[in-house]
Amino acid sequence: MSKRIKNCEICKLNFDVMYRIQYKNPKTWVFVCKTCLLSVKKDNANYKYGGTWKR
Ligand SMILES: [Zn+2]
Incomplete structure (x- = not known):
């Protein structure tokens, strides 16, 4: 069993x-x-959503 850990690319914290x-x-x-998503999404022409990942 491998445990998948993902940290936020921006704030580097771990979320569920x-x-x-x-x-x-x-x-x-x-x-x-989600917090970083909302901050980078604003007025961002490069923003593209690709799905939600849950632990
Ligand atoms: Zn973050």
């Missing part, structure tokens, strides 16, 4: 629910928490 997004160039998929 993570959001898969693109928010900058070059466009790569990263996992962020």
Whole structure:
């Protein structure tokens, strides 16, 4: 059994629910928490939502 741990790309903290997004160039998929999602999403032309990940 492997335990999957994901930390927020931006604040580096660990959460039970993570959001898969693109928010900058070059466009790569990263996992962020809801708080960081909302802050990078605002007025961001590079923002793209790719799903929700739950522990
Ligand atoms: Zn975060």
